[in-house]
Amino acid sequence: MSTATQERFAAALTDRESPVPEGLTSWTAPRPERRFGVYRNNVRVGLTGALASRFPATERIVGADFFAAMAGEYVAADPPRSPLLLTYGDGFADFVAGFEPVAGLPYLPDVIRLEAARSRAYHATDAAPLVPERLAAIPPERLGDIRLQPHPSTAVLRSPHPVVTIWAMNAEGGTPHTVETWIGEDALVVRPAMLVEVHRLPPGGATFLSALAEGEPLGMAATLAMAETEQFDLTRNLAGLLTTGAFTAILPEDDHDA
Structure with a gap:
């Protein structure tokens, strides 16, 4: 032929x-x-x-x-x-x-984008998440200068619709129901281990994580998030950063070795 x-x-x-x-x-x-x-x-x-x-x-x-x-x-x-x-x-x-x-x-395209991010995360390269002890070892005065390596599966999705809620109630095992409060939701998609996880991000969390994933130092990422909303809580977002497994390493590694 x-x-x-x-x-x-x-x-x-x-x-x-x-x-x-x-x-x-x-x-x-x-x-x-x-x-x-x-x-x-x-x-x-x-x-x-x-x-x-x-x-x-x-x-x-x-x-x-x-x-x-x-x-x-x-x-x-x-x-x-x-x-x-x-x-x-x-x-x-x-x-x-x-x-x-x-x-x-109008929310349907963002549901599709969330599902696409989940499938990409599922097939992403495996990597061990950053352990909390690694971040805790950084002197407080240097914490704002560190940069983090995002997990290969990490993706952030911003939506003016309650996309995480809508996706969750229509995913396997979910139960469709009326969305009482129609507000935008930002999502973090990540696969730190075997299963793909979807997390609803707190105020400013999408800006914070996106800035870190793009290579901004932690201090600048926090500044950008605080400029976006007064509701940004750095402690809460740092805890989420570690518990979700969205990052794998502190960069450059040799700057923070004992």
Whole structure:
């Protein structure tokens, strides 16, 4: 099969209205419409199933049938560009943000972003979290100057919607219910051990952790968080930093060795 034929074949797989690509034949027919239609349907079903596996809470929110239809539209608009499907759907949230049938669910793209972060965390490189004793050994006068190495799985998501609450009640084992107080929530996604964890961050926590993950020293990260909100509690956020396993080391290590 020539390169041009392969390209036409790939393009036709996700376009339900596309005819059998030119140059494609089978031993039973010069233009095997039925065979190609079956194969195209199998590809579509397989890709929508991959999306459903990656975004189960989203599927539960909109229902299996609607999700399959929405995922099918996404597959047609943004087919996979790699044979590895672990990250397929990274653009799903942006697609859904512009998908008119779910315009009444403005929080849905952020739920998808949270689920995407969870799947990336699941497949991230293993690393041992920073132990509290390591941070406790730093002299107080030097604490503000330290920088931290983020865990490979660490991700922070900010949302104007109660995204952690919505995701949790639609995740496996969750129970959907009315959200009494509709306020934005920021999430930390991390896999310090075997299981991926989602934490609802306190005020200023997203700015604090994001600044640290981007290489800012601890003092500057705290200053940025305090500038954002007077509710920022440094002690609480430091405790969370250690108990969640979001960081793995103090940088540079040789500056703090005994």
